[in-house]
Amino acid sequence: MITLDFSKIDGLVPAIAQDYQTGEVLMLAFMNEAAWQATLRTGKATYFSRSRQSLWEKGATSGHVQLVREIRVDCDGDTVLLKVEQLGGAACHTGHRSCFHKRVNQDALEVVGQPVFDPKEVYGQ
Numbered sequence: 095m096i097t098l099d100f101s102k103i104d105g106l107v108p109a110i111a112q113d114y115q116t117g118e119v120l121m122l123a124f125m126n127e128a129a130w131q132a133t134l135r136t137g138k139a140t141y142f143s144r145s146r147q148s149l150w151e152k153g154a155t156s157g158h159v160q161l162v163r164e165i166r167v168d169c170d171g172d173t174v175l176l177k178v179e180q181l182g183g184a185a186c187h188t189g190h191r192s193c194f195h196k197r198v199n200q201d202a203l204e205v206v207g208q209p210v211f212d213p214k215e216v217y218g219q
Contacts, residue, residue: 099172107172114163114177120185121193156216158182183210
């Protein structure tokens with residue numbers, strides 16, 4: 095049984111999703127114990143949505159599922175690194191491949207890359 099330390103951030107641990115082939119950081123989310131167990135059980139990245147206060151299987155709405163290829167846990171047992179196969183080409187709800195698509199350029203942010211899907215078409219927003 096793998097146990098993580100869920101005691102530090104109100105029952106949550108940070109979970110970093112990284113492309114298993116390229117190493118590109120796709121997103122940062124959080125897991126509670128139920129999300130952790132669901133991820134282990136299904137092989138699909140499952141997170142805890144802090145805004146909705148519920149479990150969130152990545153791609154359940156968009157189809158942009160994250161298949162877990164490898165899991166690493168940090169030395170303190172309170173952060174997870176998921177090496178994933180990102181289906182559908184995008185991890186970010188904005189349609190970009192990575193949630194980290196904004197680069198600091200002096201005193202401004204610039205968007206790097208183009209979205210791979212239109213969020214209005216996918217989420218109806």
